[in-house]
Amino acid sequence: MYKKSIHQNVITLIILFIAVTSIMLFFGSDAFSSKSAVSLGSLDDGYSISARNETNTSVKLSTFHIKNIRRGEIIRLYNDLPEDEIISPTIMFITYLSTVDVYVDGKLVYSYGHDYYNKGKIIPKKQHLITLDDKDKNESLEIVVVAGENGAFENFGPIYFGTRKDLVKSFLQKHRLVIFIGGFFIMYACLLLSLALYLTLQKKRALSLLASAGVGIIFGTYIYAYEDVFCFISNNDYFFTILEYISLYFIPLAIVLTIYSVQNYKAGIIQKIIEAVNLILPIIFIILHVSNKVHLSRFPIAIHILCVVDILFLFPPLVKRLYTEFRKEIESTTYTGINAFSYLTFGFISFMVMGFIEIVKYNVKIYGNNPDNFLTRVNYLTLGSLYFTICLFIYYLLNSIEHINSQYVKEQLEGLAYTDELTGLINRAKCMQFTKTLESPYAVVSIDLDRLKLVNDTYGHLEGDKMIRTFSELLSKAFDGASLIGRTGGDEFMVIYESPSANVCDKAIRTLEEYMAEFNQKKEKFTLSASMGYAYSSELSTMGFNDVFYLADSRMYEMKEKHHA
Template sequence: MFDLSRINDLKKYLVLPLLIAFVTVVLLVFGSSRFTVNSESKISPIDEGWSVFRGVDVQRDINLGDYFIGDSKQGETIITVNEITVENTGATLMFLSKLNTVDVYLDDELIYTYGREYLKTGSFVPKKYNIVTLNTRPGVHKLIMVYTFTENNSIRRFMPVFYGQKSDLIKTFYSHHRISIFIGAFLVMYSCIIFALWVYLLLTRYNDIEILVGAIFANLLGVYIFARNDIFCFIGNREMFFSMVEYTSFYLIPLGFSMLIYSIHSNNIQNKIRVIAAVNIIFPIVIWILHIFNIVHVNHFLNAVGVLDIIEMFIILPSLIKNLVVYRREHADSDVIVGMDAEIYLFIGFIIMMVMSLLEIGTKPSVKVNESVYISHTGLFTTINFLELGMLFFIMCHFIYYFMNSVNHISANRIKEQLEGLAYTDALTELKNRAALSQFFGSLRGNFGIVSIDLDRLKYVNDNMGHMAGDRMLIIFAHILKKAFGPADIIARTGGDEFIVVFQNSNELLCKKCVDAMSQEIAKYNEMNDEFTLSASVGFAFNHEVKGGRYQDVFYLADQRMYKMKEAHHG
């Protein structure tokens, strides 16, 4: 025999593996060589044959990617020289410069320069994808590139220099970064959708701050991925702005992450998150103050922020484990909480994010050295790194968490309503009962009218025809009341043959119209059925008829009028 409960528990945890498998397949397909543009074969890195002049040190006929710069000093200059063969007009060089100025000479003539204006003021030199068109005749030409470092130990190796047609270089860049573009676009689009959901809920007077924080954090991650992979600086000419976007988004990731955890578990880990959030707010402010006053530039704090983020994750982890245990215990003991374990997915996403961050820090030196060397390589994951994968899977887990948590809340509310319905509903007639009427009277405000109704001859039917016939009589009469008193705010059975109807913000004309409709429905039933004869005694009153307008006094007046009709019926 199969244990169905264990099978159902297993199904709960298949959502994330299936989603990860789907995304992995998408990345495999999207990152395969079938999506690589043919222009990659038309460009080539200028690797070999370089001569490097560094002070009195001269090295000839070397591979530029193999040259180790090591410790560099601010203001130090390195000259690289090579010969290139220009085959046709429109030939172009493309290379990335970062924290250094660069001057390009062709046949000893300066044809391009970048960063000198920043060097003169001693300010931070942003990174830039330099695209230099060689407007010269075909043939062999002497290429000189002069690098001046603006920071101590800014780079360890030279960025590769690529040669080809401008259109081919641009296509190759986008092809090479297609996975990062896909992930960044996914995160930004996801954040826009979640933000739109938050706006909609806000307009419906349901302000869930967790949704807003999740949208901001996903957008922050998407922007960082675009900036880190040079997408912004490649398509725009505001290199300083986009470099600052990269550093700012990276330095704000710990703050966004801690605020997201706080919005989800604001009660259980409040003190820890407050301290962590304060650190994550103060630290970027201090960094920017140092950068603005040109004391220490913003690029020097990358490793410190990365380590700080890991430390904070380890601080939060025990609290998340405790919350998970408490959640599962409450989930098991509650009669209202149903559905899947949403909390487990948030925990899994947190673990994935932490592991991927550790792997990123551990492999960072090799990644930084080689991330741009093989731009024409057509294999999968040419630019993706562990941190990007961690960001992607964490947001996926957060989405599953929020989706399942919403489903659980909907299911819990539905069960709660059903339980409340059982507590406030008359089981036989399915009208509201005395408890529901008392609760309604407790919130009654403004003008109102009360109708007191007594079903005649119920005792006679019970005594002479049996209680089953009496039950049928009550059910039929309740159906008539629902039909006749449709505009009423509540219809309740308060005793064996006693019923109360309440109109809020209504008038005597509507009340009398409903009473007449009830009389017509009763007459119609009596004409078509002969099992028993229905009749009812009715009295109604409004709050303006009694001094003070208390519902108890209004009910007493309506009840007195009902008994006068009942006496007439029995007389």
């Protein structure tokens, strides 16, 4: 059973992984791109680049790299604008943490970032869209970039040339997958927040949903900020640059808190210390940035180290916990064949692996040879975040289904344990359990079926069983609306009303007597009659169930004596 469940879950997860990856690759391919956007020009060849008292000519911009750049260093790029017949030509490029001045034929046409630089603030990442005059075609282009931070950048992104409309359209098409994934995270978070609000109003636990919603918001925000989508929504570049770093720095804490809240996991001392560091460190970074001591852009390496520590000390116990829960679940008596823990574990491990690959890629890019290929262009953190969130969503879905199914199985098992096999009524054990939860006011009816022993002795136990079943059916029908109808012994029955209305017991007893009289006209081998007595909790000052039941039972025996007189 255990191995079979493992194999089924592994196969399902592999299929899920392949399906999601294939859909993303197809959706992000050029299959949906229009020709107008694809045919845009890219100014990549023929540059003269001046840096560090050296000038390199005939440079391909995409292959140019500069290591260990310092604040204040100046890079100058020279090229000629193309002669394309484009009305209101526009150039588009991105810069990181740097000022930019653009000259056309020696004339300054665009400037950005100097106010931030002069005030010692972090210069926002910026996607520049610069519209030129029609007469600027075939003129010389000079772009002057001044680094605003140590290690602000190491290379230059492509510079595109075309109309503003086509440039924006091209950007949106190339970021189609990113926009979809970020939107998925935001909608996912809104859905969970709505559900958490509903559960909170219902006074139910919603911590895990709030934590998961926080993860969705952080992931969506980081992806949109990192991939420059916000640049086309608002011109508040400073805010979105800060938002990118803050969301990145809180990702480790958000993931850990989500897993802990979902699993109700109690961390050890070391884990608690590391959790505190996950919370305190980003807050310290923000304080240092707000006080203009150290900018947020200086701390990615510190966060990477923290992530590695998380992977080594926090994640293994969590994975072990998930595995233990998975094994406990499939070995439980209420296991229904659905296991949500495997999906949560897979999503968690996927995020760890993808996050670690992204850390390695970042540091290779900074300190290594920075190869430019498909593998280095993939954002592994985005992929890991998507896999984790999808698996978390599936976990919630399957966990809900599993809870409903296991609850049904539990109810069925409890039904077998607490139901009288002969009559289908509640048995004595459940009756006693129910009475312990009673709160006043209530009413108790004690019932004893007459002449059962005589029928058993005269016609046999089969006929006696038939007598009990027939009486039980009439009892259930007459006392419809009672909180409990149970068989407490061979010929003994009990009925309980919670918050009873006036004369409810009298009415039900008279109805039962009418049903029995109607049955007795059928001339079966046996006739039905019963001795009944009832009592209300309001009749006794003590209001203890045993006292109330004793009073009802005493009245039942008074009637029984009359029947046998």
